Amino acid sequence: SQKIEQNSEALNIQEGKTATLTCNYTNYSPAYLQWYRQDPGRGPVFLLLIRENEKEKRKERLKVTFDTTLKQSLFHITASQPADSATYLCALDQTNAGKSTFGDGTTLTVKP
């Protein structure tokens, strides 16, 4: 069966450190993968999109990698800040499927 697993339901790190979140999938052939941030009481907000033929994407302090052989994406936040505390969701999109399937999310807490 198809499955998306985001390891570590909760991740606690110290301010200034790099947070690394994982997204593993089985029985999918995603054309691309997205990462979203969700704050309590709000809808998810798009952060980054990486396509199957891309290995890495960066945006300011954010970096995402996509390994289709390992069936895994890693999401990094460097120089983390307390304001980065939120739940982060990965979403897979299969070619022309027109719909995104979301993982359960990882809740990140950055302590000052």
Add this chain to the structure above:
Amino acid sequence: DAGVIQSPRHEVTEMGQEVTLRCKPISGHDYLFWYRQTMMRGLELLIYFNNNVPIDDSGMPEDRFSAKMPNASFSTLKIQPSEPRDSAVYFCASQGTVNEKLFFGSGTQLSVL
């Protein structure tokens, strides 16, 4: 643009009542999605539309749920009759074109007593 607008923000109703959730997508977006989020099941896709036409409703839990998109600027999700297990946060999202990022509304927190 004001983004995706959902109403109401909160809805409390009694079992057996009809519930209607509303969504206004971002102008010019071709795709509209209805998602449901619970602690147990995470964020689940219920149904999505392309150019006002329902494309995939395989995520709709049962016949008590129905969705419409009468025009490009409005969609509704209706639950009739509602049950306590329908309690969740319902999100609407729109997308400019296929394989692009989603823009989510703030959600409707539904509580069925």
